[in-house]
Amino acid sequence: MRSLDTTFWQVPKASVKNLNKHAALDLIRFSPSGISRIELSRELGLTRAAVTAIVGDLIKAGLVRETNGQSSRGRRAIALEINPQGGLVVGVDIGATHVTFVLADYLAHVIDEIEASLDIFEGPQVCLPFVDQMMRSWLEQLGVKLSQITAIGVGVPGPIVTDAGMVSGPPIMPGWDLFPIREWLEKAWGCPVTLGNDAEFGALGEWAFGAGRGVDNLVYIKVGTGIGAGLLIEGQIYRGTTGCAGEIGHVTIEEDGPLCTCGNRGCLEALAGGRAIAQKAIRAIKAGTRTTLSERPSIETISAMDVIAAARKGDHLSQKLVQEAGYYLGTALANLINLFNPTRIVIGGGVAQVGDLLLEPVRKVAKQRSLKVASQAVTITSAVLGRRSSAMGAVAQAISLSLHQLAEAS
């Protein structure tokens, strides 16, 4: 009398017909050292014969190839991996102040990457042509033609309306509201574009290739100019009803705290974001605090990254500011842990590059202020992919798009 304890069966969104083919493809993709047909059959719950047929299709379509397998007691298993020669993809991470491009093959091996400054406040009519031009000149330089690119993932720092391929009501992207970003880019580049939130893509990147590989319930926190979170439930991005799930940056921490860009008071972002850290430093210097930061020519232009650099070199004020940010972040994460009960929290973004100086107070406060059952289950680590998390998530999504489209056709 074994209880099932399932809830409700779902009507699958895609065709049920090739479900196992797609599932096999993903198992092959996310097995770093290859996977054999028999392992596939175990994971999928199919017979070896069925897997032979499915893999045969995938190989014939040029999506998968055989490599050297592991030895065991009996016949040596043949390892399967994605065929990297199938095509190329690009991941683009558009941040508030920077844009990052990553060119990769279907195995997610990075071929090249570049970064450039960009001001997202200038709006889509300025930024998108700029991104388009950068892409073209960069690819030309590498000797790669746009027609070789089979899909492009683009991350932006705002809530995504997936079906429409645009952002809606973004707190830090004035002028982008409801602009048809995906349509514009697909027209410019002539290939499928998948639009995503930068924190979501960060989560996806770390889940696929980084600090949260294969983890069930993953949260990625991007601490940059602002603060955002990406939620991943069993490898699926959770966006919520209007695409703004994970907006942890605008969670209230101090009821009467400093004013935030969103209009409220005491938001996490206004207390622990990069902009807040920089402004706190400037204010402290003006108030006469001793710090190595005051040696800089212009005090007004001190950025969060300057504070981070100084903290690393042992500057007391900077270290104090970073730890303070960690304290606030830990408080917010404690609430997130109680609500979402994640397996892992990965902290990335520019500010996170200080490492344990930020993470230690985060871990301490998060543990202290959350329920024991929940805090014991979660590990809080820093991002493995560093500044590339989001771009790699965009790459993962682009590869996903390409592979599954090809698998459907075959």
Added chain:
Amino acid sequence: MRSLDTTFWQVPKASVKNLNKHAALDLIRFSPSGISRIELSRELGLTRAAVTAIVGDLIKAGLVRETNGQSSRGRRAIALEINPQGGLVVGVDIGATHVTFVLADYLAHVIDEIEASLDIFEGPQVCLPFVDQMMRSWLEQLGVKLSQITAIGVGVPGPIVTDAGMVSGPPIMPGWDLFPIREWLEKAWGCPVTLGNDAEFGALGEWAFGAGRGVDNLVYIKVGTGIGAGLLIEGQIYRGTTGCAGEIGHVTIEEDGPLCTCGNRGCLEALAGGRAIAQKAIRAIKAGTRTTLSERPSIETISAMDVIAAARKGDHLSQKLVQEAGYYLGTALANLINLFNPTRIVIGGGVAQVGDLLLEPVRKVAKQRSLKVASQAVTITSAVLGRRSSAMGAVAQAISLSLHQLAEAS
């Protein structure tokens, strides 16, 4: 060039073989006024012929029956509904101070219900035999034999380890930690038991039959002695890694607030839970505040329900306390809205029975302190099923278990 924008295909947990049969069954279950074969074929993406075969199986197995359909231009469609004569189920809601039993058929029509007092602090060795005895005498009184019950859903106020059928580290259930609740009950009753969290089941109940019918992303808040939340994503309960997702009661609201039963300070539960409301009332009366509550014989035994009742009759102190609770709850919900971006929040539990007196401040604060994109998407309402939300969720889960087990066998 239509972009897919899916993420990753999942390996389905149950057998893929009968997936459409199960999906059809659920579509029939959750269509209040029946559904025709042709509507099923549209929803499932199958042909009419295939649906004929599937429905034929379900009818032959006695799970589904035909009723009168709607007229249209052409041939009258035959409406399908679950066959209520297939069997009976029971939903049990074990709360901190009460236990509720609901007997229902497969159409979730309530046949009878009873409620009794119970002190969960007495532990499983006392409570479970008591629940067992109550079930037996109640069923005997109704002339129903235990063997007629095909499944029983049981809700308890603690984090669930689904596979094991027990609770782990429950904040308000000392002595129950890791006790094999499901095993004990299955042995006692001789039928499959599905164990769930009371807030989860509340969410399920309101999603299936109440204020959140069919809603994509639903949050149910149970404001009773404590405060808990149940999260439903597309009809699926989200439990998190260790089953304690939605523990909103222990989210920090005031850093140096009153001590909570969980050991932390300033938890939502310690500020807005039923216990907190009652204690605040007692303290105010002792301090000399004028209130109708002081007419009661014993001040120390004033409960949250007394305060609720007084507030409804216009008592000023009681109304103030309820509104205060609403204010705190609204703050917590604002954070939940930013993180989870739900479509609907349903507020239930004993304290919620005051209605708008609590809901108005909740709505106001929640809207004010959350992002516009998120707050515009969500509606906050009170539970339709009232005190029965959780028990009806347990019924829904029990029916689910029975139907899908029978469908698998047929």
Added chain:
DNA sequence: CGCGATTGTTAAGTTACTTGACATTCTTTC
């Protein structure tokens, strides 16, 4: 070398579907 162990393949049968024709039953129209 031969043997068991393990992996992969092949051919025949099964199942859940689709396709396309047909039957049924309603409303509308002449």
Added chain:
DNA sequence: GAAAGAATGTCAAGTAACTTAACAATCGCG
């Protein structure tokens, strides 16, 4: 009131994705 049109439901034949069961390939080991 019969015919036409429209929608729903069913049937029979074919197909794709599986399973079953036998067999082939390849390894380590005595």
